[in-house]
Amino acid sequence: MKKFLLPLLFLLLFILESLFVQFLPSDLFGSRILVPRFLFSALLLLTIYVGKKQGIIYGAIFGLLVDVVYIEVIGIYFFLFPFVCYLISKVMQVMQSNIVVVFLATLFGIALLEVGVYEMNFLIHVTDLDFMTFINLRFYPTLILNAIFILVALYPLKRQFEKYAVALRDE
Numbered sequence: 825m826k827k828f829l830l831p832l833l834f835l836l837l838f839i840l841e842s843l844f845v846q847f848l849p850s851d852l853f854g855s856r857i858l859v860p861r862f863l864f865s866a867l868l869l870l871t872i873y874v875g876k877k878q879g880i881i882y883g884a885i886f887g888l889l890v891d892v893v894y895i896e897v898i899g900i901y902f903f904l905f906p907f908v909c910y911l912i913s914k915v916m917q918v919m920q921s922n923i924v925v926v927f928l929a930t931l932f933g934i935a936l937l938e939v940g941v942y943e944m945n946f947l948i949h950v951t952d953l954d955f956m957t958f959i960n961l962r963f964y965p966t967l968i969l970n971a972i973f974i975l976v977a978l979y980p981l982k983r984q985f986e987k988y989a990v991a992l993r994d995e
Contacts, residue, residue: 830870830988834886837863857962858969861934863890865974866981867905868912868933872926873985874992876913880906897948904940908933923982927974934970938963 841860848858863886871879887905891898912933919925942958945951953961 830882833984834863834866834882837866838886838889855961856965859938859962859966860973861937861966861970862973862977864905864908864934864937865930865970865977867909868930869926869978869981870985871909871913872916872921872929873982874989876910878992879909879913883909897944897950900941900944904937904944908936908940911936923978926982927971927978930974930978931967931971935963935967938966 841862844860844862867879867883867886870882883905884902887901887903888898890901890905895901912929915929915932916926919929942951942953942955942962946953951958
């Protein structure tokens with residue numbers, strides 16, 4: 825039963841992102857674009873607290889799911905989710921994993937994902953926003969929204985992932 829809790833948690837966060845976008849009033853923040861990255865934040869925390877292998881595997885699975893459900897170009901999230909998880913695992917090998925560093929590393933991972941998605945979309949001409957407009961309209965609001973989510977969810981997810989890591993070692 826415990827093996828199904830982690831995928832269910834990620835599936836719940838995947839659905840929560842959709843619900844958040846659906847029920848957030850669009851005129852609340854003017855022309856700013858807030859992109860919830862709740863699932864990706866949890867994937868980064870999984871990578872930090874459980875391990876690189878699990879982060880990359882879950883990142884690839886849920887990256888493909890995001891591509892199939894939401895994106896017209898298959899492969900952007902399928903590539904970027906595991907790649908950023910890998911980079912964050914390498915960063916965390918050098919850094920201490922206290923709660924402040926984990927918070928900043930997770931925000932850094934979200935920033936890398938956002939810039940990567942923007943650059944891929946810009947290269948294949950899906951978007952025509954210039955970089956500074958992207959930074960002001962989407963990047964900063966997305967980081968603020970996800971920083972609030974990480975502050976709320978960091979400790980409970982940390983405890984859950986540490987229990988999962990212990991269960992993996994015991995098997």
